[in-house]
Amino acid sequence: MSLLDVRGLTVTYAGGTAAVRGVDLRLEAGRKLGIAGESGCGKSTLALALLRLLPAGTRVGGEVLLDGEDVLAMKWGRLRAVRWAGASIVFQGAMHSLNPVRRVGDQIAEPVLLHRRATPAGARKRxxxxxxQVGLPAARAAAxxxxxxxxxxxRVMIAMALACDPRLIIADEPTTALDVMVQAQILRLIERLxxxxxxxxxxxxxDLAVLAGTxxxxxxxxAGRVVEEGxxxxxxxxxxxxxxxxxxAALPRIGDPASRFAPRGLPGDPPDPAALPxxxxxxxxxxxxxxxxxxxxxxxGDAGADRRVACVRVTAENPTAGGPAPRPDTAAGGADPRHGTAAGGTDPPPNTATEEPNPHQATTTDDSDPRHGAATAAPDPRRSTTAGEPNPHRTPTTDEPSPRHGTAAGGTAPRRGTAAGGPGAPEETRPSTP
Amino acid sequence: MTTSTSPLLSARGVRIVFPGRHGAPDARAVDGVHLDIRPGEIVALVGESGCGKTTLARALLGLVEPTAGRITFDGRPLEYSGRSLKAYRKRVQLVLQDPSGSLNPRHTVYDAVAEGLRIHGHGGDERAVVADALSRAGLRPPERFFLRRxxxxxxxxxxRVVIAGALVLEPELLVADEPVASLDASVRGEILALLLRLRAELGLSALVVTHDLGLAWNIADRVAVMYLGRIVETGPVEQVLTAPRHPYTRALLSVLPEAPGEPVVLTGEPPDPSRVPSGCRFHARCQVLAGGGADRAGVAEACRGRDPEILDGGGATQVACHWAHAGKG
Incomplete structure (x- = not known):
């Protein structure tokens, strides 16, 4: 059994913004999984959804199996026990996640006192x-x-996350806003722990480079989905x-003449989750x-050894993706085998068997900018809900149990229509295939 | 690039000391820096937080008056009267790190870009100038952005709006403090490409303050590595970043995820400018001194006791390190 097995996770904020649209992940104990993406791609929402830290009114579907137990179906008391002790989060922006008027030692001791029922002396010792453990002198507890x-x-944030010996640590941008040297120190610490x-x-x-190194x-x-995994x-x-x-390619490689005076980016902006193309x-x-x-x-769909990619060009190239070939589970765990099937089901365009991503579609069509199509085809932009992420460090006690929605739909991989669907198509009303 | 022309902006022996409060020792934020920026040149000033790079940039903009030393622009020393600073700031513009913080949320894009023109009493066709600056910054068609907030x-x-606001007065030099640190990787490349294009089209010089060595590799001609108020290594980007000589530069490069070999993770926190160590300011964290390399080169004594000379700020490769000077770097 995997330590963590996420199946078909969907998160829709109150107001209809689909931030996570069907994500499957698996993680074994002692392994490290990196999730990369731009702002707004749903990666932080995903992290919060794993421990049900999202604001009330957010619809979460699918399953989050932590040691085989579905976090999304847990009773409130059980969930409270699992937070910190089963899984804990290291949040980005340590300055905002720590209480500025309390000593850091007291803040680290809080989960120990609450979850371990430790004595004050025992909590101080811990x-x-x-x-x-995180490389700070114990006397800094008074700071x-x-x-x-x-x-x-x-480091204090990491110490806090370790306080109750969790089985799973979720680190959300743990080194963003740190200097390279401090970043290297923190990454080493995390790896060692x-x-x-x-x-x-x-x-x-x-930062893909940081993740690849760790x-x-x-x-x-x-846009709320995993597009490549491996x-x-x-x-x-x-x-x-x-x-x-x-x-x-956007990350410069020092010493590589190709990136000298040639910064590479990607034109355009990430799509608005409330108005996906x-x-x-x-x-x-x-x-x-x-x-x-x-x-x-x-x-x-399958794209070579132990890799999956969500792109018709890649899956069409790959002969193994042609048929419904659910893969056996792999060591560090990949996506759900259902995806293999699903990718097999989509007919690849007949003329995409070329090796290179040669833009031969230019010859078959003189259709102008595809962006236009996107703009018109997109559903009317509803006001994008902010759904500000709460500061779960100060709110775990007040955070109300988000009602579990979309349980029945957990078995279905959400389709395109749902994701970009209009406001009148809430997920739980759709027929479910258990 | 152009090594023969006289510098556009030049700092000579600049020191900036902030008095310590409540009897604390003074903080020597910038502790003797020579730095030249020539016309059309992009210089990256690289260092950790607290090394004084932002303070130096502020001094170059005339926002802080140096405690000692001199800043000259186009051959003339910077004066700190209101009128001459106003004229100076028309020619040198600042681009800040966080565009959300540097734009007034209640101003439209048009107002944000036109603000500089209004302050400096621009007489011509304001609308055309704003449109031109926006399209130069890559916001096309500009009219579509005028009324956005x-x-x-x-x-x-x-x-891009912040950059357009800086461009609208047709400056000769841009000082950009971490211009892409708050942006996503895919957007980052686009903004850096814009800076390069502005240099090519307008001959704009730029000082880019950053902690990101990859950014220097992407766009800068020259790099200056700063540590605790002093430039410790400078020279053309290709040389400094592919064959670093100062142990600090080497350590910075070694911890990048891409770097070959074993990373040199310096221990300890970035040092405190109110307690600059004697001797070489890097000696307490220096991996070469700690590893005995300086002893073998016979310079360990100098490392602990003698401050390396201040680098002259020109275009040549220079390093402020006794060990490197002993021919080992």
Missing amino acids: TGELLE YPHELSGGQRQ VADQDVGLIMISH CDRLAVMY PAGDVYEAARHPYARALS SGCTFRPRCPVALDSCAEEEPLL | PHELSGGQRQ
Whole structure:
């Protein structure tokens, strides 16, 4: 049994913004999974959904199996026990996640006192141990957050996450806003802790290079879905999905003459989750899009050894993706085998068997800018709900149990129509196939 | 690039000291810096937080008056009267890190870009100038953006508005403080490409303040690595970043995820400018000194006791390190 098995996870904020639209992930103990993507791709929402930390009114569907137990179906008391002790989160922006008027030692001790029912003396002792584990002297427990540097505050956040010996640690941008040298220190610390304590790690970042250097596997998210998934080195060095390729190419490699005076980016902006383009959500920015990409959103399909990509060009090239070939589970766990089937079901366009992403569609059509199609085909932009992420560190006690919606729909992989669907098509009203 | 022309902006022996409060020692934020920026040149000033790079940039903009030393622009020393600073700031413009924080949320894009023109009493066709600046910054067609407000724009578009606001007065030099640090990787490349294009089209010089060595590799001609108030290594980007000589530059490069070999993770926190170590300011964290390399080169004594000379700020490759000077770097 995997430590964490996420199946068909969907998150729809109150107001209808679909932030996560069907994500499957699996993680074994002692392994590290990186989730990469731009702002707004749903990666932080995904992290919060794993522990049901989203605001009330948010609809969460699918299953989050932590040691085989579905977090989304847990009773409130059980969920409280699982937070911190089963899984904990290291949030980005340590300055905002720590209480500025309380000593850091007291803040680390809080979960120990609550969840371990430790005595105050026992909690103090544990706090000292934790601080030393993360490379701070135990005496720093008496410091206030403002007395610590950014790197030290991040260490405190990590100590707090370790407080109740969780089985799973979710680190959301743990090194963003830190200097390179401090970032290297924190990444080493995280790696050491994962190796020593045999916990599972999910690390979320926009920096593909950092993830590739730390994690075993990488999942690249775009517009609420995983578009590429595989061994970290392979995805970073030789991404197959056009978006993952662009993300990887956007990182300069010092010493590489190709990137000297040639910064590479990706034109356009990530789509508004409240108004996704039809078909493949990456199509408006995709340099190699086909006409058929506007019609159906590709699902993750096999793309070589232990890798999955959601792109018709890649799955059409790959002969193994032709048939419904559910893969056996792999070591570090991949996506749900249902995806293999689903990808097999979509007919690849007949003329895409070429090796290269040669833009031969240019010859078959002189249709102008595909962006226009996207703009008109997109559903009317409803006001984008902010759904500000709460600060779960200060609110775990007041956070109300989000009612579980969409349980019945958990078994179905959400289709394009749902994701971009109008406000009148809430998920739980759809027929379900258990 | 152009090594023979005289510098557009030049800092000589600049020191900036902030007095310590409540009896604390003074903070020597910038502790003796020579730095030249020549016309059409892009210089990257690289260092960790707290190394004084932002303070130096502020001094170059005339926002802080140096405690000692001199800043000259186009051959003339900077004066700190209101009138001459106003004239100076027409020629040197600032682009800040966080575009959400540097744009007034209640101003439209048009107002944000036209603000500089109004302050400096621009007499011509304001609308045409604003439209031109917006399209130069890559917001086309400009009219579509005139009435938008910052919250309606993406992060990359906001940074383009900030850049358009800087361009509208036709400056000769841009000082950009972490211009892409708050942007996504895919947008980052687009903004950097814009800076390069502006240099090519307008001959704009730029000082880019950053902690990101990859950014320097992407766009800069020259890089200056700053540590605790002093430039410790400078030179053409190709040389400094592919064959670094200062142990600090080497350590910075070694911890990048892409770097070959074993990373040198310096221990300890970035040092405190109110307690600059004697001798070489890097010696307490120096991996070469700690590893005995300086001893073998016979310079360990100098590392602990003698401050390396201030680098002259010109275009040549220079390093402020006793060990490197002993021929080992």
